Amino acid sequence: xxxxxxxxxxxxxxxxxxxxxxxxxxxxxxxxxxxxxxxxxxxxxxxxxxxxxxxxxxxxxxxxxxxxxxxxxxxxxxxxxxxxxxxxxxxxxxxxxxxxxxxxxxxxxxxxxxxxxxxxxxxxxxxxxxxxxxxxxxxxxxxxxxxxxxxxxxxxxxxxxxxxxxxxxxxxxxxxxxxxxxxxxxxxxxxxxxxxxxxxxxxxxxxxxxxxxxxxxxxxxxxxxxxxxxxxxxxxxxxxxxxxxxxxxxxxxxxxxxxxxxxxxxxxxxxxxxxxxxxxxxxxxxxxxxxxxxxxxxxxxxxxxxxxxxxxxxxxxxxxxxxxxxxxxxxxxxxxxxxxxxxxxxxxxxxxxxxxxxxxxxxxxxxxxxxxxxxxxxxxxxxxxxxxxx
Amino acid sequence: xxxxxxxxxxxxxxxxxxxxxxxxxxxxxxxxxxxxxxxxxxxxxxxxxxxxxxxxxxxxxxxxxxxxxxxxxxxxxxxxxxxxxxxxxxxxxxxxxxxxxxxxxxxxxxxxxxxxxxxxxxxxxxxxxxxxxxxxxxxxxxxxxxxxxxxxxxxxxxxxxxxxxxxxxxxxxxxxxxxxxxxxxxxxxxxxxxxxxxxxxxxxxxxxxxxxxxxxxxxxxxxxxxxxxxxxxxxxxxxxxxxxxxxxxxxxxxxxxxxxxxxxxxxxxxxxxxxxxxxxxxxxxxxxxxxxxxxxxxxxxxxxxxxxxxxxxxxxxxxxxxxxxxxxxxxxxxxxxxxxxxxxxxxxxxxxxxxxxxxxxxxxxxxxxxxxxxxxxxxxxxxxxxxxxxxxxxxxxxxxxxx
Numbered sequence: 001x002x003x004x005x006x007x008x009x010x011x012x013x014x015x016x017x018x019x020x021x022x023x024x025x026x027x028x029x030x031x032x033x034x035x036x037x038x039x040x041x042x043x044x045x046x047x048x049x050x051x052x053x054x055x056x057x058x059x060x061x062x063x064x065x066x067x068x069x070x071x072x073x074x075x076x077x078x079x080x081x082x083x084x085x086x087x088x089x090x091x092x093x094x095x096x097x098x099x100x101x102x103x104x105x106x107x108x109x110x111x112x113x114x115x116x117x118x119x120x121x122x123x124x125x126x127x128x129x130x131x132x133x134x135x136x137x138x139x140x141x142x143x144x145x146x147x148x149x150x151x152x153x154x155x156x157x158x159x160x161x162x163x164x165x166x167x168x169x170x171x172x173x174x175x176x177x178x179x180x181x182x183x184x185x186x187x188x189x190x191x192x193x194x195x196x197x198x199x200x201x202x203x204x205x206x207x208x209x210x211x212x213x214x215x216x217x218x219x220x221x222x223x224x225x226x227x228x229x230x231x232x233x234x235x236x237x238x239x240x241x242x243x244x245x246x247x248x249x250x251x252x253x254x255x256x257x258x259x260x261x262x263x264x265x266x267x268x269x270x271x272x273x274x275x276x277x278x279x280x281x282x283x284x285x286x287x288x289x290x291x292x293x294x295x296x297x298x299x300x301x302x303x304x305x306x307x308x309x310x311x312x313x314x315x316x317x318x319x320x321x322x323x324x325x326x327x328x329x330x331x332x333x334x335x336x337x338x339x340x341x342x343x344x345x346x347x348x349x350x351x352x353x354x355x356x357x358x359x360x361x362x363x364x365x366x367x368x369x370x371x372x373x374x375x376x377x378x379x380x381x382x383x384x385x386x387x388x389x390x
Numbered sequence: 391x392x393x394x395x396x397x398x399x400x401x402x403x404x405x406x407x408x409x410x411x412x413x414x415x416x417x418x419x420x421x422x423x424x425x426x427x428x429x430x431x432x433x434x435x436x437x438x439x440x441x442x443x444x445x446x447x448x449x450x451x452x453x454x455x456x457x458x459x460x461x462x463x464x465x466x467x468x469x470x471x472x473x474x475x476x477x478x479x480x481x482x483x484x485x486x487x488x489x490x491x492x493x494x495x496x497x498x499x500x501x502x503x504x505x506x507x508x509x510x511x512x513x514x515x516x517x518x519x520x521x522x523x524x525x526x527x528x529x530x531x532x533x534x535x536x537x538x539x540x541x542x543x544x545x546x547x548x549x550x551x552x553x554x555x556x557x558x559x560x561x562x563x564x565x566x567x568x569x570x571x572x573x574x575x576x577x578x579x580x581x582x583x584x585x586x587x588x589x590x591x592x593x594x595x596x597x598x599x600x601x602x603x604x605x606x607x608x609x610x611x612x613x614x615x616x617x618x619x620x621x622x623x624x625x626x627x628x629x630x631x632x633x634x635x636x637x638x639x640x641x642x643x644x645x646x647x648x649x650x651x652x653x654x655x656x657x658x659x660x661x662x663x664x665x666x667x668x669x670x671x672x673x674x675x676x677x678x679x680x681x682x683x684x685x686x687x688x689x690x691x692x693x694x695x696x697x698x699x700x701x702x703x704x705x706x707x708x709x710x711x712x713x714x715x716x717x718x719x720x721x722x723x724x725x726x727x728x729x730x731x732x733x734x735x736x737x738x739x740x741x742x743x744x745x746x747x748x749x750x751x752x753x754x755x756x757x758x759x760x761x762x763x764x765x766x767x768x769x770x771x772x773x774x775x776x777x778x779x780x781x782x783x784x785x786x787x788x789x790x791x792x793x
Contacts, residue, residue, distance in 0.1 A: 076551060103500045120501040240710040271708075274673035275680025278732035279708055321740070324747055325512070327687065328740055330672065330680075335505045 057308040058370055060263045061294055062110060064154075065270030066318040066332050066339075067284050073343070080284045083292035084345070088312065091353045092345035093389050097360040100316045100340050104332045107157040109315040109363075110265055114161060116367030116381025128160040131380045134367045135173035136163055138261050141376035147224070149173040150259045152250045154242050154267035166380070173263065176216050176253070178245040184218040185233045225252045240286075243268040247290045251297045258303035261374070265315075266290060272318065275330050295347070309348030309373060309389075311366065317342050346389045357388050391481065393427045394420050400485050408437035411452075418456045421463065423471040425508075428484035428491040435488055439662040441587050443694040454522050466518055469511025473504055489642050525749070529583055530696055532754040533793050534745045535572055536686075537701040538734035539760045540595070541727035549731075549760055550767040552739040555776045557756070557769030562782045565762050569598065569701065572759070575789045576699045577601035587659075587693045592685045594678035595703030605695075607664060607685055609678040609703070616675050618649045619668055623675075641669035663688070677705040679730050683737035690744040700741055701761070702734035742769065755792040759785065768792050 071077040078085060102112045105123025112119045115131040135149045151162050151173045159180075163172025222229055239245050243266045250264045269283030291312055298304040319326030320338040332339045342363070347353070364383030371378040372390035396419060401412040412419065412434050419427055433440075433448055440448070455463060464471070479498055484491035499505040539545070550559060573591065580589035580603030589604045591597070596610035609616075619641075626640055646652070646661035668674050671684035679702055686700040704725035738758040745754055755770040766785070769775075770792035 101503070105500075118503070122497070237712050240712055242711060245711070274677060274708075275671070275683065276673065276677055276705065276708070276729065276733045277736035278726075278729035281732070321743060325509075327684070328743075329736070335500075335509055 055307050056374060057258075057260045057304055058262075058374060059294065059298065059308060059310040060113075060261075060366070060370070061291055061310065061312045062113065062263075062265045063287055063291065063312055063314040064106065064110065064265050065267045065283060065287070066106070066272065066316060067269055067287070067314055068318045068320075068329060068338065070321070071281060071284055071329070080281060081288040083288045084312075087292050088295060088347065089345060089354075092347040093352050093355045093357060095344040095346075095357045095361055095386070095388075097358065098313060098342045098344045098363055099360055100342065100363040102363075104316045104335060104339055106267065106270065106315055107155075107161070110153075110158065111161050113313075113315060113363055113366055114263065115164065116364050116378050116383050118364065118382075124157065126157065126160055128163060128165045130165055132164045132166045132169040132378075133162065133172050134370055134378065135261065135263075136166075136169035136171060137367070137371060137376045137378050138374060139171050140169060142374065144260065146171070146174060147257050148259050149261040149263075150253050150257070151175045151263045151265070152246045152253070153177055153263075153265045154179065154246060158265060173261070174216050176221060176249055178249045179242050181216075181218050181221060181232065181249075182236050182245065185229050185236070221249075225249075225256045227252060227256075241268050241283075243283075243286060243290055247293060250294065254297060254301055254304060258301075261370075264294065272329050273331060275327075277329060280329055306349060309346065309351060311344060311346050311370075313344035313363070313366070314342040315363075316340060346386075351389050355388070357386075361386060391485070393422050393424055396420050396485060403486050404435050405438035408434050411437050411448075415452050415456065418452065421460070422455075423467050423473075424480060425473045425475060425495065426467055426470040428488045428495070431485060432488035432492055436662075439659050441659060441663075441693040443587070444692050450523065451519055454519060466515065467511075469507065469514055473499070473508060473511070474502070490639055493639060523749075528696065528750045528753070529585075530579065531793060532695075532745065532748065532750060533579065533697050533789075534690075534741055534754070534756045535576070535697075535699045535789075536734070536738040536741050536756075536758040537569065537572065537699075537761045538738055538758060539727075539731045539763065540702060541704045541725065542731050542760075545728065545731055547728075547732055547735065549735055549765055550738070550758060552736075553742060553756075553758065553767050553769065556742070557767055557775060557777075558773045559778045560766045560768065560783060560788065561764060561778065561780050563759065563764045563766045563788065564782065564784045565759075565764060568759060568761065568785050571785045572699060572789065573598055573601060573604075575786065575793070576604055576697050579697045579793070580604050583696060585696070588695050589697040590689050590693070590695050590699065592682055592689065592698070592700045593703065594682040594701060594705070604697075605660065605689075605693075607660075607667075607689075609681045612664060612668065615649045615651060615664070616668060619644070620675055622649075644669055663692070677733075678703050679705045679733035679737060682734070683740055686737070686741045687744045690741070690748060694748055698741070698745070700737075702730060702737065704730045705733065757788065757792060 069077065072081050100109060102109055102118035103120065103123060108119050108121060108123040111129040114133045114135070115129045116134070117131040119129050119131065121127050121130065135151070138144060138149055149172070151158070153159070153161060153175060155177070159175055159177055162175040163170055218229060222232065235248055236245055239248060246264060246266065250262060253259060253262065266287050268286055269280055271283050272280035295310060298308045298310060316332060317339040318329050318332045319334045320336050321328040323334045323336045326334040326336070362383050364381065365386050366383065367378045367381040368383045368385045369390055371381070372385040396416065398413040398416040401409045404412060412431070419430070422430065437445065437448065458466065475495065476498060479491065479494055482491050482494065499508050576589055576591060580601065584603050587605055591601065591604050591606045593608040593610065595608070597606055597608035600606055622644070623637065623641070626637060644665060646658070646665055649665065651661045651665070667681065667685045667688055671680065673680040674684050682700050682702050686698060689695060689698055704727040707724045707726035707729070742756045745751065745756060748754070753771055755768070757766060757768045759766040766788065768788055768791070772792060
């Protein structure tokens with residue numbers, strides 16, 4: 001750049017940096033959980049036969065909003081993710097190196113996760129993805145009704161994520177935006193500050209795209225979930241954050257509709273854009289707790305227990321402290337290796353427990369992997385099924 | 391328009407000194423790649439409001455580019471020249487609106503998967519220009535001081551965790567009158583080396599009394615400006631400004647006088663700096679902790695001072711969702727000292743990191759102190775790394791030891 005800092009000196013290439021992060025995660029997991037490397041295991045035994053796709057359910061939880069290794073898997077950060085470390089990872093196959101080569105904006109990156117193609121639309125626009133979503137593949141190939149797949153998402157920008165602009169598809173998931181529902185429930189009682197909370201794109205906290213999509217309206221959801229507006233509002237009054245509201249709605253969906261494909265996007269930690277480290281840390285700790293809560297809901301619900309595969313993965317990371325063009329944890333604007341390299345855990349029947357996969361994979365591999373698990377063809381997706389879990 | 395088509399007369403809208411600089415270098419500018427030139431003009435157009443150190447850097451950069459043989463310059467900028475941009479971008483008025491071009495270019499590079507190539511080209515360029523810079527010792531050792539934890543009587547947070555391996559952790563510092571002692575030390579350095587913009591005091595609350603030769607910036611002192619800015623942002627959004635990019639462009643074009651600042655020539659550089667902290671920094675309008683961290687970062691990066699003293703104050707509390715719904719009245723000003731201490735602890739680490747990015751970093755010193763308490767951490771070439779000291783020591787003695 002013509003002006004500004006020289007970058008912090010580093011001898012590592014981006015690839016080496018990513019591998020180092022991956023190595024750190026792997027070494028830590030070996031030490032903490034006694035996890036075995038997948039390559040060694042596979043040499044000894046084949047993957048057990050998977051259950052028939054019929055009746056199988058899948059949850060995708062994005063550990064969203066952008067978390068760095070420093071605040072999660074590195075030594076100082078482990079105190080922030082006790083539930084992942086002690087409850088979920090021991091039951092998972094854990095991919096240490098999931099690389100996102102796309103645009104690091106939350107909506108466009110999450111849409112890319114859902115299509116298996118690096119989408120390139122304006123992150124701040126309320127537009128559908130260009131390529132078919134996992135929800136459309138699922139419904140068309142498996143002839144599933146609209147009630148069998150849902151997205152619970154935090155912010156206005158996500159309201160078009162349920163189905164793409166691809167003409168040959170178009171029947172996807174219903175999208176629930178819990179905060180919008182709450183605003184509708186509060187109607188004129190909504191305070192000015194709550195209105196501010198609705199503008200929940202933390203990166204541009206004073207701006208929210210116009211809503212115009214297929215998101216579910218309050219009366220429709222109340223009808224679907226057999227939940228009165230009064231009950232919904234009463235629950236919300238006891239919840240401290242938007243992600244808690246999202247998980248509450250997701251659990252209601254599981255109880256009432258038991259969808260086979262449910263996608264929950266968490267987002268609280270993106271408050272980091274406001275620059276307050278303590279709030280960012282609180283967001284990570286809450287997300288950690290909520291991931292465990294979702295898995296408990298799976299295990300305690302007869303519709304899900306024993307037949308659900310859960311994927312947990314960040315959409316991407318955040319900028320490194322060492323990149324002079326960023327401001328550390330605050331943003332994800334540099335595109336450095338750390339902000340592009342994350343992880344993924346997969347758990348459920350037929351998935352090996354306490355196994356670590358070191359080879360680099362792409363975030364685009366998620367949709368083909370879901371296709372292999374559920375039995376649909378993600379024909380436009382650019383990734384490959386992850387053989388370690390399919 | 392291509393760089394080869396620019397004429398010296400096209401810089402008429404630039405402020406006087408920037409205009410002269412561009413015109414003087416027109417022959418060089420027209421040889422630069424289409425992606426690179428607007429980014430350089432983005433710096434030149436604000437030349438009049440740059441700090442002396444920034445001007446020197448830009449002058450040196452232009453002189454370096456001009457000194458290169460055409461083939462060497464092409465090699466240096468090959469990474470930028472290889473980037474493909476759209477005709478729409480190329481046809482923008484990037485001479486008069488280089489900042490807007492920069493915004494659009496960033497979006498385009500991300501969308502076309504060229505951002506990594508741009509990043510690599512930028513790193514390569516900065517490293518080569520930096521390597522060509524003459525290494526002159528500073529007139530005095532650069533000193534950064536950060537004060538954290540105002541309003542916290544007790545904490546279990548592991549303070550200075552990220553910095554401990556760099557220096558000495560002191561557990562028996564005499565905290566009496568500590569802020570005054572440290573400010574006096576800053577003022578003494580300003581007296582010894584009275585260079586414009588070389589000594590800074592940044593406060594997250596209401597500032598202490600002015601000190602001769604010390605630039606003072608504070609969150610409290612900018613209350614009226616912050617209110618005016620938030621009001622403008624709110625009105626722009628309600629009017630349907632057209633999205634976050636448009637909002638950022640609107641903010642970037644704000645002048646000090648638009649927000650009630652004096653706009654006088656003598657204050658112009660500092661006024662512009664303060665406006666940039668509020669308009670370019672995310673959260674700086676709302677939370678005092680990020681205000682201090684970002685202002686310190688920008689002061690280091692831009693003014694490259696010899697002394698920087700940053701003092702954190704409690705920021706307002708972030709209200710949880712259930713409280714917002716319950717609406718127990720407007721308590722936005724309720725402070726959060728413990729959360730602010732955690733913010734400030736990370737902010738201190740970033741302030742040290744940013745100080746390390748400046749010239750002569752290996753000779754520089756840094757001190758962070760838990761206000762009103764006995765804990766401090768000092769980093770200096772004169773001190774060992776990763777050690778602790780339980781010896782009783784005054785703050786003044788500590789500063790003298792490292793400065």
